[in-house]
Amino acid sequence: MTGWAIEIAQAALVLALAPGLVGVVRWLKARLQSRRGAPPWQPYYELRKLFGKDVIVSSNASWLFRLAPYVVFASTAAAACLVPSLAVTRPLDAVGDLLVLVYLLLLGTVFLSLAGLDPGSAFGGMGSSREMTVAALAEPTVALAIFALALSAGSTNLGQIVGRTLADPAAALSPGHLLAFAALFVVMLAETGRLPVDNPATHLELTMIHEAMVLEYSGRYLALIEWAAALKLLVFFALLGNLFVPWGVAAVAAPAPLALALGSLLVKLAVIAVVVAVLETRVAKLRLFRVPELLSVSFVLALLAVTSSFLGR
Amino acid sequence: MTLETTACLSAYMVLAYLGGAFAALLPLRSGLTRALTAGGAIAGAGAGIALAARVLIAGEPFALTVPALLTVGGGVALRLDGLGAFFLLLIGVVAAPAALYGVGYSAAYAGRYSLRWLGAMLNLFLLTMSLVVLADNVLTFLLTWEAMSLASYFLVMTEHERDDTVAAGGWYLAMTHVGLALILVAFVLLSPAGGGGGFADLRAAAATLSPALRGVVFVLAVLGFGSKAGLVPLHVWLPRAHPAAPSHVSALMSGAMVKLGVYGILRVALDLLGVGPAWWGALLIGLGAASALVGVLYALTEDDLKRLLAYSSVENVGLVFIGVGAGLLFASLGEPAAATLALAAALYHALNHGVFKALLFLGAGAVAHATGSRDMNRLGGLIGRLPWTAACFLVGALAIGGLPPFNGFVSEWLLFQSLLPAIGSGAPLVAPVMTLAVGALALTAGLAAAAFVKAFGITFLALPRSDEARAAHEAPVTMRVAMVVLAALCALLGLGAAFVLPVLGGLLAGHAGLPRVAPALTAGPLLLPPGGGASMSPSLLAIGLLLALAGAWLAVRVGAARGLRVGDTWGCGRIGQTARMEYTSTAYAEPLRRVFAELYRPTEDLTIDVHPESRYFVQSRTYRSEIVPWFERYVYAPLVRWVAAGAAHTRAIQSGSAHAYLAYLVVALLALLAISLAWSASL
Numbered sequence: 001m002t003g004w005a006i007e008i009a010q011a012a013l014v015l016a017l018a019p020g021l022v023g024v025v026r027w028l029k030a031r032l033q034s035r036r037g038a039p040p041w042q043p044y045y046e047l048r049k050l051f052g053k054d055v056i057v058s059s060n061a062s063w064l065f066r067l068a069p070y071v072v073f074a075s076t077a078a079a080a081c082l083v084p085s086l087a088v089t090r091p092l093d094a095v096g097d098l099l100v101l102v103y104l105l106l107l108g109t110v111f112l113s114l115a116g117l118d119p120g121s122a123f124g125g126m127g128s129s130r131e132m133t134v135a136a137l138a139e140p141t142v143a144l145a146i147f148a149l150a151l152s153a154g155s156t157n158l159g160q161i162v163g164r165t166l167a168d169p170a171a172a173l174s175p176g177h178l179l180a181f182a183a184l185f186v187v188m189l190a191e192t193g194r195l196p197v198d199n200p201a202t203h204l205e206l207t208m209i210h211e212a213m214v215l216e217y218s219g220r221y222l223a224l225i226e227w228a229a230a231l232k233l234l235v236f237f238a239l240l241g242n243l244f245v246p247w248g249v250a251a252v253a254a255p256a257p258l259a260l261a262l263g264s265l266l267v268k269l270a271v272i273a274v275v276v277a278v279l280e281t282r283v284a285k286l287r288l289f290r291v292p293e294l295l296s297v298s299f300v301l302a303l304l305a306v307t308s309s310f311l312g313r
Numbered sequence: 314m315t316l317e318t319t320a321c322l323s324a325y326m327v328l329a330y331l332g333g334a335f336a337a338l339l340p341l342r343s344g345l346t347r348a349l350t351a352g353g354a355i356a357g358a359g360a361g362i363a364l365a366a367r368v369l370i371a372g373e374p375f376a377l378t379v380p381a382l383l384t385v386g387g388g389v390a391l392r393l394d395g396l397g398a399f400f401l402l403l404i405g406v407v408a409a410p411a412a413l414y415g416v417g418y419s420a421a422y423a424g425r426y427s428l429r430w431l432g433a434m435l436n437l438f439l440l441t442m443s444l445v446v447l448a449d450n451v452l453t454f455l456l457t458w459e460a461m462s463l464a465s466y467f468l469v470m471t472e473h474e475r476d477d478t479v480a481a482g483g484w485y486l487a488m489t490h491v492g493l494a495l496i497l498v499a500f501v502l503l504s505p506a507g508g509g510g511g512f513a514d515l516r517a518a519a520a521t522l523s524p525a526l527r528g529v530v531f532v533l534a535v536l537g538f539g540s541k542a543g544l545v546p547l548h549v550w551l552p553r554a555h556p557a558a559p560s561h562v563s564a565l566m567s568g569a570m571v572k573l574g575v576y577g578i579l580r581v582a583l584d585l586l587g588v589g590p591a592w593w594g595a596l597l598i599g600l601g602a603a604s605a606l607v608g609v610l611y612a613l614t615e616d617d618l619k620r621l622l623a624y625s626s627v628e629n630v631g632l633v634f635i636g637v638g639a640g641l642l643f644a645s646l647g648e649p650a651a652a653t654l655a656l657a658a659a660l661y662h663a664l665n666h667g668v669f670k671a672l673l674f675l676g677a678g679a680v681a682h683a684t685g686s687r688d689m690n691r692l693g694g695l696i697g698r699l700p701w702t703a704a705c706f707l708v709g710a711l712a713i714g715g716l717p718p719f720n721g722f723v724s725e726w727l728l729f730q731s732l733l734p735a736i737g738s739g740a741p742l743v744a745p746v747m748t749l750a751v752g753a754l755a756l757t758a759g760l761a762a763a764a765f766v767k768a769f770g771i772t773f774l775a776l777p778r779s780d781e782a783r784a785a786h787e788a789p790v791t792m793r794v795a796m797v798v799l800a801a802l803c804a805l806l807g808l809g810a811a812f813v814l815p816v817l818g819g820l821l822a823g824h825a826g827l828p829r830v831a832p833a834l835t836a837g838p839l840l841l842p843p844g845g846g847a848s849m850s851p852s853l854l855a856i857g858l859l860l861a862l863a864g865a866w867l868a869v870r871v872g873a874a875r876g877l878r879v880g881d882t883w884g885c886g887r888i889g890q891t892a893r894m895e896y897t898s899t900a901y902a903e904p905l906r907r908v909f910a911e912l913y914r915p916t917e918d919l920t921i922d923v924h925p926e927s928r929y930f931v932q933s934r935t936y937r938s939e940i941v942p943w944f945e946r947y948v949y950a951p952l953v954r955w956v957a958a959g960a961a962h963t964r965a966i967q968s969g970s971a972h973a974y975l976a977y978l979v980v981a982l983l984a985l986l987a988i989s990l991a992w993s994a995s996l
Contacts, residue, residue, distance in 0.1 A: 045335075050867070051872065051873040051874065052389040052873070053874055053876075053877070054874055054876030054878055055876070055877050055879045056877075056878045056879075057877060057878070057880070058879075058880065058881065058882040058883075059695075059879050059880065059881060059882075060776055060882055060890070060908040061774060062696040062774065063696075064696065064707075064774065070862055070865050070866055070869075071862065073861070073865045074858055074861035074862040074864075074865055075717075075861075076894065077861045077865070078854070078861050081857065090650050092857075094839055094848045094850070095839075095848075095849065095850045095853045095854055096854055097847045097848070097849055097851070098851055099726055099730075099849075100717065100726065100854065103715065103716060103717050103722055103726070104717055104854075106714075106715075106716060106759075106762060107711075107717055109715045109762075110716060110762055110766055111713070113766045114766060114769065114770050114774065117766075117770035117771070117774045117775055117895075117896065118774045118775060119775070119882040119894070120693075120694075120774075120775035120776045120882055120894070120895045121882045121883060121884065121890075121894070121895075121896065122894050122896065123774075123883075124896075125895055125896025125900065125901065126896065128766070128770065128896070128901070129767075129896060129900065129901045129902075129903070130904055130905055132762065132763035132766050132767075133763065133904040133905050133908065135762065135763070136756070136759030136760045136762065136763045136905065137756075137761060137908065138759070139755045139756060139758055139759030140752045140753075140756040140759070142624060143729070143751055143752065143755030144748070144751060144752055144755070145752070147748070148749055150733055150847075155847050156730070156733065157847050157848060160847075168581065180710065185832070202508055215883060216882060216883060218870050219873075219874065219876075220873040220874065223873070224865065224869065228442060236844060251680065252377055266464065266618050280593075283947055287903075289908075290697065290906055292908045297750070303748070303752070304862065306747070306748050310744050310748075311455050
């Protein structure tokens, strides 16, 4: 019973935290760029405002356009439930592994891409085409990074990967883990539409990907999509934090370890947010056709991760 | 269970198909002919499914020998074991909806092409396909195999007045006969010296063959059956023949017949030859990975909906072969549990591909039926005009894209999991082979998702790009029912994976290199690959997704504003929107075409016609772009040239004189007698 209570608490926590995380990254970026910036809780206001507004739907759009925000939100939320944010052993751990998580996120990507095509605007088609290009090219890196992790843990289940690293702390510093971390970090930038792959700060750049796809959305639909995007960012941050640096994740379901887990999760998210904010301040956006080069670098990193995990056995 | 039931079912299956073929030939009204064709095919498919289900559930094979039917070569021998029953089930599951669909689809042929011929050939095609998996000796197998190829050739040629159909038929006929020749040689090498063409004799003889000869037999079987399955580089007929055939025939060929190539390789490698060296598995993994990547990359740039689907069949057959190869590899490494998982994943994917590819071909057929076009650059906006077709096609696209909770997701997940234990294997070359296989599998999965977002999105969403698409109409009820049945199967095969997987494990048990008793692959609703700690439950996942969907919908319904206004698509202030502003199929694939430019080597040709007064007034512009068809240009074109040159030389002996031909016959006969005398003297 406590297991399910933890699941529900964890799901509620990540849903609640996600917009704040986006706000923190934005606020940090503003500070680094010598701007005052909006407060970190600004995204909550934005969501409230969007949920309170009517939606405008293109006359060309079909039922798919109105279904897609719900599918995107539900699939991202389901993926977020699979992440061991607080506890190692959980009832949902057996329902899906890391591959399932990746495919759930892909489901959201596919629906968003279809919705981008639906109103028939050139922007939507452009964003959709580019999004699927990036998603397809990121896929092999993700799979190989997962396998590098699975190789040392003997399983692709998230709880088991975390548990194995907790039992054998030296594994966290093995070259396989470090390389897989680097590979997944690059994929995270690509999948969540951060610089240098996509620019989350603008609607008006011709190289944009995510923002072009969602250009036709408004009101509650846009709110769901924005929330799902924030959730996706949190999923990737939490994965990078808890899979590679698992200390703090509660091994037993007791109040004290769970409180510690919550604290350590917040610290890890904050650290990765700082890294991303610094990176986004330092680098410029890549031309779209340079993005595959970045992704092939991450692919090579993942390949090296598998190789060194194999040699290190 | 009694022998009588299975024997009755098999007789009923044969009679139903034959009856359907015969009834189709009767001089009746077109509507009646179409109904009788479908009736025979559906009854035969139903009997086939029942027969397969009995064999699969009981776990005992069914055998029937009719020595009197053909006295040479041991007569007609039929036997259905678990492996055959699985493929019989696959044929039945695809055949019944496809036949039903044919009732509505072939109505347009009335008066133009022969419906009687189409109906008779359809039933004969289904019959011979079913008999291939029942065949238990070389003669029966080869006869039914060739009959199947010919029947499908005639079906491809249905629209024989079109030039591209004739060309496609030629490619298909050539490729399938090259395959047949290779299979024939493989069986001859495998046949025991003392005669006896039964598969049991071959199995016994295979144990005595030298390793080198076993290797030769394996390679011949891979090439021979691979030509039917569409393995790269023998895949060139698929993107030609599948689009040329009527859509329900494309569904049958792509969904069922191509899988019989997989069946043939499994029959030879797993059953007749037994455990082989590790390179067999590695060879299949390599060919499978190449097929998967080549298939999906060409599918991605294809603008013709049915050609896209045909290339995607090459891709999926490649995925199946990765699984088969991994299974053979593990079997030879002495890891039976992992081998069972890999082979079960391959069979699962074969079944799933049969279902969703049939669904997609039927959907593409409905689109072609409604608009008269398969060119996606002329389609669009069909979701409003063909709502049933669009919804079913969407399910098929999600399933083939490997997205949860549909069936393609489950089998791709199993394929991934089956490659996982290999990376830890001690054998030297295994780890790199499998690592690359994982990379290829993942890239294929990502690109397939992109290809099917394009296929669905460009065809069904946005504004119609032509008058035909604007005037489209929904398919008749028989076609809709067939598509809905297959779409439901896509969901059921995904959600019910915990029931399907043990059956697949069970039918594989006892084959060479595999455990006598199948390892447990499931636990309750969980899929549990042996060895690893990974687990997954598609049914619970679907429940979770539905809960999240319902929760989000309710929360928004209760807590958010409910107003909805309809407006124009935003166009930076311009007024009016036309279909020419949309992304097209070609445009959609452009970024990936640039990324893989080394493979595609696109040639682009842009002509801009300007006004004589000023070059700033463009009067027209034409853009043409092509990608290099590597295999056709650099493999098959030289081959065809050599064959044509050789044929020109042999023309010398073709004098046209009957006397000369009789002389050739006598000389050939005498030569053969002399050779066989010399042969027996030397023994």
